[in-house]
Amino acid sequence: MLITSTFLTEGISGWDILSNMGDGWRVEEVMTPHPNQGATQNFVSSYGPCMKAQLVDLRKKGYNNYLMDKVQPHIRISDWYAPRFDCASEYEMRVELLNKKKEAIHIFAPERVNFEQWNDQNWHEMTHVFKNYGPGVRYVHFVHGGRDRQYWKGWYGIRVTDSCVEICPSEGR
Template sequence: MPGNLLKNPNADEDFEHWMVIENGGDEWHIEEMSEPAFSDDSVTKYFCTSFEPCLKRQVIDLLENGYDPENLDFAQPAVTVTDWYSRQPDCGCIYKLSVALLDDKQDVIAEFSPDDVTLPDTDDCSWKQVTHTFTEYGPGLRFIFFEHGGQDTKYWKGWFGVRVTGSSVTIDV
């Protein structure tokens, strides 16, 4: 079974595999990694949002990724979601994340949608991690919905909104 089920989590392939849901302001943008450095040296790029809401998503089809439906129903393996976010220098930002486990009709079985995070312009710009593990969610898991993004808090032209990279969805088999 594959490790990270999200494709192109670090902007290495531009926006390939991502469905842009909202593309506000100056639209989504990709930038080269800068200070502060990311915890994984292999991550060299990140996605950056603008002054109006920017959201992008992937819906992962577990059967297409080789998972057996009976095993998913019986074992209900842990599903772990991780995302990294940071603000741009000189501007605050808002970070949003929503993840859901879906059945074969793409109805929600379980979801993780934490409150939006607002990073003030006094924040140190360090990369912050959010992680959640789904367990004991019941039978029927067939898809995983992953959506994230945000915007800046000063409505500045350009790409001063939240930065995201290093996203992952893994299943503990």
């Protein structure tokens, strides 16, 4: 996995905080068991928009230009998110494949996911696989977050954990 602080062992370190509104981000124990038993904590957003990002430098992680340009291995991204049962919330994600100038080559930006109040509080996984993206990919920019939609003081917004970026060389062309 190429994302730092996947299971929050380092807290918020490794993440660039893009917005930290309301009462900001917080780390807490999971409220509902996660399908991956290693995920015992999550980040939780507040009543204002909370967004965080990581920039993965593929070369620094050991993926050379030849591999990325000629083989073009699949790049799999995933993220787990869950609402709180008693508060409406929203989740959003955006992942960009960037060139050496950090310009976007490909973008995965699904629509925001909205949860109503009194939901099941279950974990959901957002996944995408980038394929046949062409030469020049040098970075992966992973952004996610959300907020509670009832503007309650505290941490009632979307929960995120177990974020992942993987390079799958055996699944390339």
